[in-house]
Amino acid sequence: MFLRRSVTLAMSLKNYSSEAKNLVAVAVNNQTGVATVTLQRPPVNSLNLELLNELSSALTELEEKKARGIILKSSSDSVFSAGLDIHEFSNTEEGRLKKFWTALQDVWIKLYGHSAPTVACINGHAPAGGCLLALSCEYRVMLKQKTIGLNETKLGIVAPLWFIASMENVIGRRLTELSLTTGKMYTTEEALKIGLIDEIAEDTNDAVSKSENFLKLFQNISPFARSQTKKFIRGNTVQSLVKTREADLKAFIDDITSEKVQKGLKVYMESLKKGK
Ligand SMILES: CCCCCCCC/C=C\CC(=O)SCCNC(=O)CCNC(=O)[C@H](O)C(C)(C)COP(=O)(O)OP(=O)(O)OC[C@H]1O[C@@H](n2cnc3c(N)ncnc32)[C@H](O)[C@@H]1OP(=O)(O)O
Numbered sequence: 001m002f003l004r005r006s007v008t009l010a011m012s013l014k015n016y017s018s019e020a021k022n023l024v025a026v027a028v029n030n031q032t033g034v035a036t037v038t039l040q041r042p043p044v045n046s047l048n049l050e051l052l053n054e055l056s057s058a059l060t061e062l063e064e065k066k067a068r069g070i071i072l073k074s075s076s077d078s079v080f081s082a083g084l085d086i087h088e089f090s091n092t093e094e095g096r097l098k099k100f101w102t103a104l105q106d107v108w109i110k111l112y113g114h115s116a117p118t119v120a121c122i123n124g125h126a127p128a129g130g131c132l133l134a135l136s137c138e139y140r141v142m143l144k145q146k147t148i149g150l151n152e153t154k155l156g157i158v159a160p161l162w163f164i165a166s167m168e169n170v171i172g173r174r175l176t177e178l179s180l181t182t183g184k185m186y187t188t189e190e191a192l193k194i195g196l197i198d199e200i201a202e203d204t205n206d207a208v209s210k211s212e213n214f215l216k217l218f219q220n221i222s223p224f225a226r227s228q229t230k231k232f233i234r235g236n237t238v239q240s241l242v243k244t245r246e247a248d249l250k251a252f253i254d255d256i257t258s259e260k261v262q263k264g265l266k267v268y269m270e271s272l273k274k275g276k
Pocket of ligand 1: 082087130151
C-alpha cells in the first residue's frame with residue numbers, strides 16, 4: 001500500500017524539474033523528489049517583499065507537488081540570509097508594510113508546517129530573520145566559522161512570539177530567554193553545543209550532502225505517517241499565529257513605525273555601513 005503510494009508521488013514529480021525564478025530558485029531531483037530551494041538575492045539575501053512572495057509561492061507549489069524533502073540554502077557561501085531587509089522597515093507606505101509582514105507570516109506558516117521534511121543548509125551567516133528560516137526547518141546543517149541567532153534586541157526591536165516559539169521549540173525556554181534578551185549571535189561551534197544546529201559542514205558541498213543524508217532517513221517511512229506526526233508536534237505553534245495574524249500585523253505596524261524604533265534602526269544601519 002505504502003509502496004504504491006510512493007510510486008504515485010514520484011511519478012507526479014516526474015515532469016517537475018528545475019525552475020529558476022528571480023530571487024528564489026527551485027530545483028527538484030526527479031529521482032528522489034527532493035527540492036533544493038536556493039535564496040539568491042545578493043549581496044546578503046535580505047528578505048524583502050518580493051523574495052518573500054517568491055519563497056511563499058515555491059513552498060505552496062512544493063506542497064501541491066508533494067515534494068519528498070526540501071533543502072533551503074543560499075546561493076552565496078558567505079551569507080545564508082541577513083534577515084529581514086531593514087529598508088522595508090523604513091518604508092512608510094502602510095500598504096507595502098502590511099504586504100511585507102503578511103508575506104513573512106505566510107512563509108513562516110508554510111515552512112514551519114510543511115508536509116515535506118525540511119532541512120536548512122545554512123551555508124553562511126544567519127542573523128534574525130535568517131535564523132528564523134533555519135529554525136523553521138526540521139534539521140540544520142551549518143558551515144563552520146559562521147554566526148546564527150535572533151539578535152533583534154540589538155536593533156532595538158522585539159522578536160514576535162512566533163520567532164520566540166521557533167527557537168524555544170529547538171533549544172528550550174531557558175536558553176531562548178538568554179539568547180533573545182541579549183541578542184546573542186552564536187558561532188557555528190557554539191550553536192552545535194546548545195543544539196541550535198545539528199551538524200557542522202566544511203563547505204557548501206559537504207552541507208548539501210549532509211542535508212541529503214538527513215532526508216534519506218525518511219526513505220522508508222510512510223510520508224503520510226511522517227507528515228501527520230509533524231503536524232501533531234508543530235500544529236499548536238502554527239495555529240497560535242494563524243489565530244492571531246491580524247493582531248500580530250497591527251502590533252508590527254504600530255511598533256515599527258514608531259519614532260523611537262525608526263531612530264534606532266537608522267543608527268543600526270549606519271553602524272552596519274561603518275563596520276566595513
Ligand atoms: C518593537 C518593534 C517590533 C517590530 C517587530 C519586528 C520584528 C522583526 C524581526 C526580525 C528582524 C530582522 O530580521 S531585522 C534584520 C537583522 N539583520 C541583521 O542584523 C544582520 C545585519 N547584517 C550583518 O550582520 C552583515 O551584513 C552580515 C553578517 C549578514 C554579512 O556581512 P558582510 O560583511 O558579508 O556584508 P555587509 O555587512 O558588508 O553587507 C552588505 C550590504 O548589505 C547590507 N545589509 C546587510 N544586512 C542587511 C539587512 N538585514 N537589510 C538590508 N540591508 C542589509 C549592508 O548594509 C551592506 O550594504 P551597502 O553595501 O549598501 O553598505
